[in-house]
Amino acid sequence: MNQPLSRSIVPGLIMAVSLAAAFMIVQTITPIGSDLAFAGTTATSTVVVGNAAPTVTVVTMNNGTDVTLTTNTTTNVSVNATISDNNGCGDVTGASASTSIVLYRSGVTSSTCRGSQNALNCYLATAFTASSTCASNTTNTTTTFAVQYFAQATDASSSFPGDNWQATVIFKDTSAATGTADSLGGSTPNVLTLNAINVTTSSVNYGTLSASSTSGSANQVTTSTNAGNSTTTIRLSAQSTLTSGANSIVTSSQRYATSTFTFPGGATQLTESAVTVTGYLLTAPTSTGNVQQSPVFWGLEVAAGTATGTYSGVNLFTSLFQP
C-alpha cells in the first residue's frame, strides 16, 4: 500500500519543486511589477527633502561658575553651545550660515541686548569657534567674550541681586531657518563684585625739609582710580613709619586731605591704624573712558631735633566696598 502511494507522491513533489524553482528564476530576472512584466508602464519617484531647522542645545556660560573680573582689564568669559541640523553638517558649517551670541545681565533680556550693546551689561559676538569637528550633524562651539572689569555685578550685595548673567545663542542655517537657546536660568552664574583701586603714583616724595619746618603749601598728590565694578572708598594708614636707620619721624607728622592745604590746615594726621577718608568716594566706571579719579593731598612736618638723613616709609591705601 505504501509503495504505490510513494510512487504517486514523489513525481508530484518533483514537479512542484521544479515549478517553484522555475517561478523563482523568472521572478529573479523579471519581477512582477517590473517594466518587463508590464511593458509600457513607467513610474517616477521624486521626493523633496525640506529644510530642517537647526537645534541649539547646552548653552553654557563660564562653565556654570561665577565670573571673577580682573582689575583694570578684561576677563575672558566663554559661552559653549551644541548646534545640530538634520540636513547635515553642510547646514551647520556652510558659509552662509550665521550666528549671534549674546552675553548679558538677565534683567537686560536677550532681545534688548541684540539691539544695542554696552560694556556694563551686554556683549554681542557674531562668530563662534568650533570646538569639535562637525560629525553626525552636530558640532560643539565656543565663543569667548572679553568682559570689562566694570561689568555689573549680580551677587547678593550688588545693585542687581535678583539677576544673574545669561547667554543666548541664535543660529541660522544656510536656508535661514533659526534655532535658539538660552543658558540655564536661575540665580547663577553671577558676575561677582570686584572692589579695587589703582594709585597712579608708586611713591610720595616730600623732597628736602630742614628740621623744625613743614611742607607748607607744597602738597604732594596721590591720585586713585576705581579699578573694579563697585563704589569704593579708601582707608589710609602707615604700614611703616618714616625711618632713617635708628631715627624716625612720627607717623602723625604726615597729614592728608582731599583738597589742597597749607600745613597743617584742616588736614588729617596719618595713623598706624586704617582710617576711612571722609567724603572720598570712587563710583564704578561706566566705560573705559569714564573712570572716576580722585586726589589725596599730602604734607609733612619735620620736628625740631630730627636728625639729618634720608627717611623712608610705607603708606597703605586700602579699598573698602561701599554698598
Next chain:
Amino acid sequence: MRIRRGIVLPAFFFIFVYGSGLFFAPRAEAAFGISPPFLGSDNLIPGTRYVQTIYLVQDQPTEDLAIDANLDIHDRIRSWFTIHNGNEIVIPKGTRQFPVEIVIQVPKDAQLGAYKGALTFVGKPARTGQVTIALGAEVTINLTVGTGIYRKVTVQLIRMLDIEEGWSPRVYVKFNNEGNVPEALDGATFDLYDQYGAVRLAYIPSPKGKMPETPPFTVKEYVVEFPLDLHLGLGQYWGSVNFSQEGKVIASQRTVFNVLKRGSLSTPFEKFMQSFQNQLAYYVIGAIIVIVGGTFVVRRRRRL
C-alpha cells in the same frame, strides 16, 4: 641769527623741562582688589561648616607679590575661622586671580547672634622713594547664626556625557546647595532618542542608585547613570533628562551624545575590568563543560 638763537634756546629749554616731565611722569601702578568684598552668610546654624573663596586680583603680575591677611574679629569667634592659604600669602608672578579659601566652622554650642568683623589683605611692596605706597583691600564679615532652616538649591550645569558601547547613558550634574541643610535631587527621568531626535528608543524612569547628598553651602559635581537594557550601537543619539526635587522638575536638558568604540573612554583599570567581565562568561561556560564532562567520565569508569 640772534633772533633765531633767541627762539631756539628757550624752545630747547621748554622741550627739556616739559618733555622730561612727559617721559619721566609717574607710571600707572598696578591695581589691586578683592572679589567679592564680603564674607559670610545670614543663614548659619550651630554646627555648620561654611566655605567661601575670596579672589585677590591684580592686573600687572610682573613680580611675586607678598600679601598679609589680617583678621579683625571678636576673640570669641576667631577660632571659627581658618584661612587655608595661611596669613602670609605670596601671589606668584603671572597670577592675576589668586583664590584664598576661608572656612568658617560654627561650633555646635555657638551662641546665636549676628557677628561682624573684617579681613584685610595688605600688599608688602619693595620700597621705592621716600614714602612707598602699598595697596590693600578689606573684606567685610557679616555672620548671622540662628536656628531657622534655609533651603535653596540650583543645578548649575547638566551635560550629557559620551559613552562607550555597552554602557548606559550618563549625565554630569553640577549641584549647588546654598541652603543650611543637606540636599539631594530625589528624582530623574531619561528619554533616549535616535540620532535625529525624532524616534524615542527608550524611557528610563530613574537613575541607578540614590543620587548623592550635597552638604550645606557646597557645590557638588557628580555623574548620574541611567540603566538601559538595550545595546546602543556606535553613533549619535539624543537624550532628554529631567531632574526633580519633591516632585517638581528643577532642571532639564535635551541634547546629543555619542556612543563611542569600546575602550575609547575607559581608564586602564576600567579596561582591565571590562576585559575580565567580557571573558567571565567564557570562563564560566568552560568551567561547566569541564565539570559536566568530568562527572560523565567518572561515572562511566565506575560503571565499568
